[in-house]
Amino acid sequence: MIENRPILDFITHIVLIVGIVIIAFPIWVMFVGATHEGVRMVQVPLPLLPGDQFFINLKTTLLGSGLEGTKTAPVWLMLLNSLAMALSIAIGKIIISLLSAFAIVYFRFPFRMACFWMIFITLMLPVEVRILPTFEVVANLGLLNSYAGLSIPLIASATATFMFRQVFMTIPDELLESARLDGAGPMKFFKDFLVPLSRTNIAALFVILFIYGWNQYLWPLLITTDRSMYTIVMSIKRMIQAAEQTPDWHIIMMTSLLAMLPPILVVMTMQKLFIKGLIESEK
Amino acid sequence: MLKSIHFNSQALAYLLVAPQVIITLVFFIWPAGQALYQSFLIEDAFGLGSEFVWFENFIYLFEDDYYGESFGRTALFSFLVAVISMSFALFLAGFAERVVRGGLFYKTLLIWPYAVAPVLAGALWVIMFDPSLGIITYFLKYFGIDWNYKLNGNQAMTLVVMAAAWKQVAYNFLFFLAGIHAIPKSMIEAAAIDGSGPVRRFWTIIFPLISPVTFFLLVINTVYAFFDTFGIIHVMTQGGPAKATEILVYKVYNDGFIGLDLGGSAAQSVILMFIVISLTVIQFRYIEKKVEYK
């Protein structure tokens, strides 16, 4: 332990605490706002300490029919949509990436490298650079306003495939050899060996992908025109815009809080997995 | 790349890659191709016909002042977000590395902004800085600063930069911390015995040794600023006031979906595609060499 000067430790803790305060401040403001009455929320200055309306606001937001004049769906419905989308994206992506990585690493077939490069290309095509044409395709397939349309276009990108490929590459050949001697065919090998061995990676990736899926904004914005398919993250903007006319800030803040909560909870409780997932998927 | 021991069943292999390949073709390759194609077209005002005009759309963009400004604006935005976000994160990581007990506590509380969607980050900041109700606006007024980002373009830019940087700090923090932890303790101790205090140690030993991480984050932050910040702009300023915060990715949306200029928007998409591709190539080429600590 070098420099065991208590003063240095003290400074370190102060700096970190100040850092945390700066980072946490916006969320705190939001939280406080969600705990006051609507009336209080239009008086300047806005409060810095929580009020007592948390559960009342929660009830109104969750079960209400959305903000007046915002043209959004009930909040609980939007939360459900978000959940469906996030889960479909996370689970879908993991499944097809596992399968593709398995094929690319363990099989020899014509066009193998072509497939690999094609998947690689998806890394370079985030949805924001192809919004119009992708929208057209989805529309033509009749997938607008559907869970399928919300998730499928987002599940084929390469990071998960590459990560699994790396994991598979580190699995020793001897394992496959002895499994084969024991009579395991490819799918059995996949099910009984590869998947269990990739468990932690799958979990870590799930955390990252769930957050990615839940936080989608541009894409749901474009392809949902039917209010009942709105996701909660995309509705925030409409709510804020509507605040010009009907400033129900306490509802808006509560909604934002609800929109933020699931990913934050996931990160906090599965911190180790989350960090692992972040670092592994960037390699 | 192929395992030396492998299966030969081709039919099964195709079946396995099929889902990803099909989705990639349908939702990535085909639209990208479409964008490319459309960028060579101009649709007439009624959307009834289109004319193949080769590079006219691109030439128009290069000559268009608005596009040039947007490009410069995006570069500035990206630079500011990367620098601010990375500096703050590095600063915190440098201190966090010293903490033995309670390290988990700090880590947990610093990383969760990653989970916040960019659009929500934007919402948070826009509420804090609202010209009439914002809590920070209130404090600024107290100090005599008149804050109205809806009218002042520079203030608007400052606001979106702060919101975007705020969100990325968590990500950068994690990677910087991992990079610093990877440096062998004995090297730090050797530097301490050699007479370096903590500050000098940081700049002469730690910082040079985490340069791969720094470079990596620079690319990631740039990509983030270019593309993932759509939500922030959309919720905070919608590109305003007077296009002061219209970055490229927002312009694609604005011109395409709102302005319905399909050819121009497609051309912009294509240019953005080139930018991503170059950044990704840089990332793979130059970052793939890792420093060994011996």
Place this chain on the structure above:
Amino acid sequence: MAEVKLDQVEKVYPGGFCAIKEMYLEIHDGELMVLVGPSGCGKSTMLRMIAGLEQISSGEIYIENELVNNKEPADRDIAMVFQNYALYPHMSVYDNMAYGLKNRKISKNKIDELVNEVAKTLELDKLLGRKPKALSGGQRQRVAMGRAIVREPKVFLFDEPLSNLDAKLRVQMRLEIKKLQKKLGVTSIYVTHDQVEAMTLGHRLVLLNEGQIEQIGTPVEVYENPQSLFVASFIGSPPMNLMEGVINDKKELVIGNQFCLKSNVLEKTETDSKITVGIRPEHLYDSLGMDNSFRMLVENYERQGADSFVYGKIEGCEDLITVRYPADFYCSIGESLKISFQSNNLHYFDTDKGVRID
């Protein structure tokens, strides 16, 4: 050049584990003192406490009569060679060696002079521009040493510097370190788990076991006069033969079924007390002319180049005995050999307490 003193130094980790127990140690000016012991005995901890990298729980450490407990490593005027060298990978050899000097605000010319001089001594002068990753293991080790030497410190600290080298290089570097230390005359503290290194390098050795000093002495002293069972079995390769026995009512040490040892040393022992007797393999012979002998049943036999080693047991005693013979000796397994020895080559220890009794 300085002497180093540890006065009642103790190291207790939070949680209660006592790594170093009340240690008193004096290291003379200019000597190379080796701290040797098995893994986990606390030798590295001790070194790091002297360096200032570990906190002392109680006690005082003096370097050149100055109390350094509260001094930062950089202010103790020490230099350390780490096990993995800890060279700065992003700097050239020259910069690695100059780093500490730059920190002390020494003039550029002086730095240049010092670095070049040391580089020449260590035959690194042609490698000054290279980065560590372009050097071999032995070269890196020399750079690590050069970095320490160029600082002209009061004390050199070595933390198992040769463990990462292959056997041949290790022998070579051992000699170089010894030569260098003699030439420079700087007080040095050297940590190793390898007793051969300890025996060949040190002016004096400190044998550590579980945080306690078992013995301090010159290599010869420690070899010929081990003060405890630990020292007896740790120093010497192959290790000393140790045989457990019990004292009978005639004050004889009975080993196994029949072998009895009589000695003046045993006069003060109590009947039925457990005594262990030790004798080194090279002090056991098959020839006549010795004053005592025993019979051993051969269990195994190994020919190792210039020597042969025979392993066997005295009837009724479970301890394995090693005898060293010249290469052309031959015997068969199961054979009963007569082993002779001189009584004054025996070492007696209390079995339970582990200490020497003669």
